[in-house]
Amino acid sequence: MVQKARCFFLDANLVLSDILNENNPRLAKLKNDAHLNKIPCYISDSVKNEVKSKVQRTTDFLGTAIRETVYTALVESRDKRKIPSDAPIDFSDVKALEDLFSEYHVMAKRQGSLTGPLMEVEQWSIQFIADKLDKGLTITIDGFLLELTKTVLLNISTIADVCDNLVEFEKGHIKTKVIAVDERVKQIARIAEGYGIHAPDSLHVACVHQYQALKNEQAVFATRDYGIIKQKNGLWERKIHIEISDPLYAFYHF
Amino acid sequence: MSLGTSQVFSYPQNSLRFGLLDLKPVEITEDVKFGNVRCKVTKTKLEPTKPVSTFEELVTADNNMIFNSISIPERFNVSDLVKAFTDRSVKLFEEDKALQQEIENTKRLDRNRPFYTFVSFMKQRFEKERDNRLALDAKRFLMSNLPLTFYNQLTRFDNTCYDFLKFIQNTTRIYEYRAKYSRNSKMFTKIIKNMQSELGPIINKFDECAYACTRLRRYVIIWNADTTGDLNWPKFLDIKKIEISEFEQLNQEFNTKLHEIRLMLLNDDTEVLCKISNTPNSTVNMIGNLLGMSSATLNGGS
Structure with missing residues (x-):
């Protein structure tokens, strides 16, 4: 046989x-x-379609998280404290982000949904600020968001390239x-x-x-x-x- | 944020075409004196194959083609847009003495490996400006409501430009090495012609992609600029101000061209195959964790 x-x-x-x-x-x-x-x-x-659409959805998820979620929380917190938006980021800004993400955790728990993706962004962005503060560097909110976006673009574009090489061009x-x-x-x-x-x-x-x-x-x-x-x-x-x-x-x- | 010289030469297609393809080797005979002896020496030099266009003519033609192929807001007309974008490019070119010098040097008789040196210059410059271009696109993203995937495609084109320059550099290095050791000028001419015919199709393909990318960028800008003064840097890029069907069509054309040039590069040069580095990278880890989540989780996550 x-x-x-x-x-x-x-x-x-x-x-x-x-x-x-x-x-x-x-x-x-x-x-x-x-x-x-x-x-x-x-x-x-x-x-193949699932892989490609996941890369695309993750990219847009990160874009929204940076541009809307993180940015809004930082600026609103500054407005409440009457601190100019171009002042360097300090511990109070980190605590503002803590408040923001805590709210998401509580809301998700109440709705029985997951905060997984946002938790990933939370850990990554706080670590990003911590690295700057630990080195004694000063960074404004705009500078911080710019750095986050640059880092995401640099890495996600490479991931998308490798993805295409593997599944689209079959290399x-x-x-x-x-x-x-x-x-x-x-x-x-x-x-x-x-x-x-x-x-x-x-x-x-x-x-x-x-x-x-x-x-x-x-x-x-x-x-x-x-x-x-x-x-x-x-x-x-x-x-x-x-x-x-x-x-x-x-x-x-x- | 100021627009640096990188804005003109983000996409090096015109300079590369001028420097690499539109030149041909010709023989010239010179009288040389060795001590008291005079003799004739035959040398090979590179000359333009057709009358040299000015940079302004070249850019005007490109801009004419772009603005005649997309819809434009009523507040502008084609000639105003062509003039505004051409003037900006010409101004930056005129200020860029290093590039002008480099183009001239390519035609010099005594220059060792002129093509390779020229491409290396372009690549080095492109690499140096990479972070600035990334910052510019990141800033544009933050001052817009366009999705990050749009800017990601533009960054991927930037990655492709770099791969393209690496490929061209490698090819010119190999051919010029062969040409250097050619037995006679006939052989030299043949090697240079072979190089040009190998590079021609890929430069053409790259041109198409760079054109599609520039057209898409310009389309977004003109529909968000209120006056010609805004064309440099509109305050906010609003997706609602753009005709979505045309934007999607231009985006699709750009993606198709990007796909084609990447495939061509991959087929010609396996070095282009990039890999994600194994070294710990918190951003890649975070993206990897997100990619591992189900689509439903990701959709409900923000």
Whole structure:
């Protein structure tokens, strides 16, 4: 019997880890397995779109956080204290930001929502000011926001470049597979959603399943999302045979 | 914030074209005296292939093309805008003695590796002004309600300019090294022509992208400027003052051109492949954590 061709399909979280050049031993293991056994690594175009839209959304989220959230809090606090906006930032400004972020934490707790993204901006921006103050440097609000924006632009533009190199121009170990989202794919995605696999992950899973069926290849969908992995058995019960695995173990699922 | 000389040469396409492509090698014979002996020495020099346009003509043509291809507010007319932007560029060019000298030096007989030296000058200058350009765009973002993705694309173009200059520098270095050791002037001419035909398509592609980028920037500015005096630095860039469909179309054209030039560079030079550094960077860590969050979390996060 001729053995089916094998391939890995990667989830967006692994692609992002690769873009960020994170020290990720699990991804490194998968890449090594792929290299040694000549197994191609693919992403569906749905994963490609998710990665690109995440970079874009993160960029705009940071822009709004800097230009609106942080700036407004600092200026309003200065107005209340009757301190000119061009005076150097001091401990009172840091405490104004503390008040701002505390309000967000309380509001989020009351609404049962997460403050994750804003907490990231909070930690980063306070550390940014602390670095300046620790060095005895003076910086105005405008100067501080300018530095924050410059730093974000410098880094996010590089991330977007690396992202394009990897997923758009395929200058790495990943190739994109365009899989048409027809009725069958949509139906499988709906079933996956019924098992708690949320969009767009449900679509990624359905696309991999479709690819297997059309190309008669054996695919393993590698992800770090254990919420998806644990739903594999449910999908199998519905005759949706697809291997889903942590990248560390993906090779052993063929 | 003052506009430095970098504003004229942020995108070095015109200078590069003039310095690299519109020159051809020609042989000249000189009488040289060695002691009491006179002899004829044949040398190769570089001459312009066509009548030299003035910088003003070049910039006027560019600006004419730009302002005839986008809609403009009723308070302005095309010729006023062309004049305002051309005058500004010419003024900065005239003040930029170092660049003028460098362009002249490229045509000098005795200069070793003229192309490489010229491109290195352009690259060095571009690198030196990088932080200023970034600061200018950051400031424009803070004085606007345009999304950060818009400014991010402009920064990506800046990154691409740098990669482009690196590529050109590397190519001229290789070809001029070969030309230096060519056996005769015929061989020299052939090598220089080969270099020009290799660089021609990529400079053309870069031109297209730089044009699309400049057009997009100008479009945003003219719709936010109340008078020609504001064209340098409108107080606030308001997205509501812009016709969104045209803005999106210009943005799309720019992104397509950016995509094309990046792909061309990547295919020609793997050194362009950048990677995120492994050294600890709190900004990259923060962005990485945000990227790891679900889209729903990010949308509800601010």
